[in-house]
Amino acid sequence: MNSILEWFGYVAERYDDILETTWEHAQLVLVVIGVATTVAVLLGVYVQRRPTLRAMSLSITGIFLTIPSLAFFAFFIPVFGIGNRPAIVAMILYALLPILRNTVTGLDAVPPAVVESAKGMGMGTMRQLFQIKLPLAWPIMMAGVRIASLITVGIAAIAVLVGGDGLGSYIQSGLTRLGLPNSEFSVWTGVVFTVLLGLVLDAMWATIQRFTTTKGQRI
Amino acid sequence: MSPDAKIRLDHVEKTYPGTKVPAVESLSLEVYEGEILVLVGPSGCGKSTTLRLINRMIEPTGGRIYLDDEDVTKVNADKLRRRIGYVIQQIGLFPHQTIAQNIATVPKMLGWDKAKVAERIDRLLTVVGLDPDTYRDRYPKELSGGQAQRVGVARALGADPEIMLMDEPFGAIDPITRDRLQNEFLSVQEDLRKTIVFVTHDIDEAIKMGDRIAILGDRSHIRQIDTPERILAFPVDDFVRDFIGEGSTLKGLHFETVDEHVTLEPYPTMHVGEDPTAAVARAREAGTDWVLLLDDQEHPTRWVPVSDLGGGSTVSSDSGSEVVAKVSLGATLFEALEQMLISEAAVSPVVREDGSFYGVVRLTHLNKAIRRARLEAREHYAQLEATS
Numbered sequence: 001m002n003s004i005l006e007w008f009g010y011v012a013e014r015y016d017d018i019l020e021t022t023w024e025h026a027q028l029v030l031v032v033i034g035v036a037t038t039v040a041v042l043l044g045v046y047v048q049r050r051p052t053l054r055a056m057s058l059s060i061t062g063i064f065l066t067i068p069s070l071a072f073f074a075f076f077i078p079v080f081g082i083g084n085r086p087a088i089v090a091m092i093l094y095a096l097l098p099i100l101r102n103t104v105t106g107l108d109a110v111p112p113a114v115v116e117s118a119k120g121m122g123m124g125t126m127r128q129l130f131q132i133k134l135p136l137a138w139p140i141m142m143a144g145v146r147i148a149s150l151i152t153v154g155i156a157a158i159a160v161l162v163g164g165d166g167l168g169s170y171i172q173s174g175l176t177r178l179g180l181p182n183s184e185f186s187v188w189t190g191v192v193f194t195v196l197l198g199l200v201l202d203a204m205w206a207t208i209q210r211f212t213t214t215k216g217q218r219i
Numbered sequence: 220m221s222p223d224a225k226i227r228l229d230h231v232e233k234t235y236p237g238t239k240v241p242a243v244e245s246l247s248l249e250v251y252e253g254e255i256l257v258l259v260g261p262s263g264c265g266k267s268t269t270l271r272l273i274n275r276m277i278e279p280t281g282g283r284i285y286l287d288d289e290d291v292t293k294v295n296a297d298k299l300r301r302r303i304g305y306v307i308q309q310i311g312l313f314p315h316q317t318i319a320q321n322i323a324t325v326p327k328m329l330g331w332d333k334a335k336v337a338e339r340i341d342r343l344l345t346v347v348g349l350d351p352d353t354y355r356d357r358y359p360k361e362l363s364g365g366q367a368q369r370v371g372v373a374r375a376l377g378a379d380p381e382i383m384l385m386d387e388p389f390g391a392i393d394p395i396t397r398d399r400l401q402n403e404f405l406s407v408q409e410d411l412r413k414t415i416v417f418v419t420h421d422i423d424e425a426i427k428m429g430d431r432i433a434i435l436g437d438r439s440h441i442r443q444i445d446t447p448e449r450i451l452a453f454p455v456d457d458f459v460r461d462f463i464g465e466g467s468t469l470k471g472l473h474f475e476t477v478d479e480h481v482t483l484e485p486y487p488t489m490h491v492g493e494d495p496t497a498a499v500a501r502a503r504e505a506g507t508d509w510v511l512l513l514d515d516q517e518h519p520t521r522w523v524p525v526s527d528l529g530g531g532s533t534v535s536s537d538s539g540s541e542v543v544a545k546v547s548l549g550a551t552l553f554e555a556l557e558q559m560l561i562s563e564a565a566v567s568p569v570v571r572e573d574g575s576f577y578g579v580v581r582l583t584h585l586n587k588a589i590r591r592a593r594l595e596a597r598e599h600y601a602q603l604e605a606t607s
Contacts, residue, residue: 113310114312114313116311119276121375122297123324135315136313216316216358216360
């Protein structure tokens, strides 16, 4: 109990710095999710009705997700140098699978009769996609974005090892000074604020989903 | 080639890639302006494929398609479809859009202004029997199956197309609601006079909905195309006969009305309070054991057996049996038959609009009507054969 109060004190002393670091962390995540969503949705729409490409893209993005993150981050240093960039690229590749998978699944779930009637009324391919298919697939796609966001918030803590920003710095500095004063508090700060950030972002996605779907789509 | 053919298929073919046998083989067909043409046939005969060739949901591999004598075989398919209403069995309402947005689909694509679209939505909802204020802003999941089907029809009518294609539109609906929707649709069609191609596998629905019926066999070969009356009276071959099934004669009675096709004969009647002796004599002369008792407004009230009328006494108000079954002049012979079966005297009294007695329909009338219909149909086909 005592140590929790002490930790509160630790946090209070560094409040501004923690918030700023959390914000850096959030920025990393938002950039990654933004790019990954764009890429994965475009890819998903393209491969959904093409069985071979669909299987290939799902396997490849699946393989990305299984590569240990530390190695994956370091892998891009020769190309992008030290800093946020190798981390961002690696995290984008991680985030692809959940969004791609859910885009494809969401498009699969659009009832064929709905597409048939849209086509039968004279909607072209693009109208069908933007007015019918994507809006109907959107809730499932958003679920993918939320999973990707949670994964990225966690993995972004490792960015610090390739010279990136984020809450990983609290964890790293704590771990390297383990046993010295405040080292554990530093680790805890990194962990707790990472988790909080994940929850806040997830709530944000949920709100966006709520306002971008109609009453007719909610269960 | 009829001048008022709204839709004309000229040797249309569809062979799917990788198959040798065509799904639709050299089909030529004309749909006249303002009629409902029903395509009916066993499953797998290609009737849905044929329907979908008209709005090019399936692209033909041969032949030409004409609307209003305009060759539409190669025009922009999306633009073509906006001119043609399309209703499918599963309806396919857009679940994320309100009923109003669903109905506005085609008008919006055609660039109608907002006020006109809103007005159109309310009008169409009224046409299909849904209150605009109640249903406009609802979502499809808030509708029953029957209501969703009505909205489906309203949506297909969205931009007032001249042509409607309907693929088993009432197929997934319970029998009672289906019957009601069919009747409502027929009365809407009476006003709108759209040119409609309607697909079903149910011969009874075809008989009910069709101005003409095309009975299709394998590869969408037309086995017989004609009015339901003629098809019922004269199926051209065993395939058609088998497909129509049992009771085609009975079904044919739906198309004959009491006033048009039957010479009604006088029937012994008497009025309340009248001396029965004369009535008994009339009954003997007509060869029947029953006298129909009329009230002072000439409404038939009771069947009185001749045996109750002996002795010259006036007839009591409770002798014989009440007339429970009577038909109007506009009724079909099917209804007349039904009443005949109920009536104790085995005839069906026919009344005018004001309820006054007009005459009776007997079994022999039905028999004659049926034979005449068959003869007419046979002559029609003999003539066709002679001229071809």
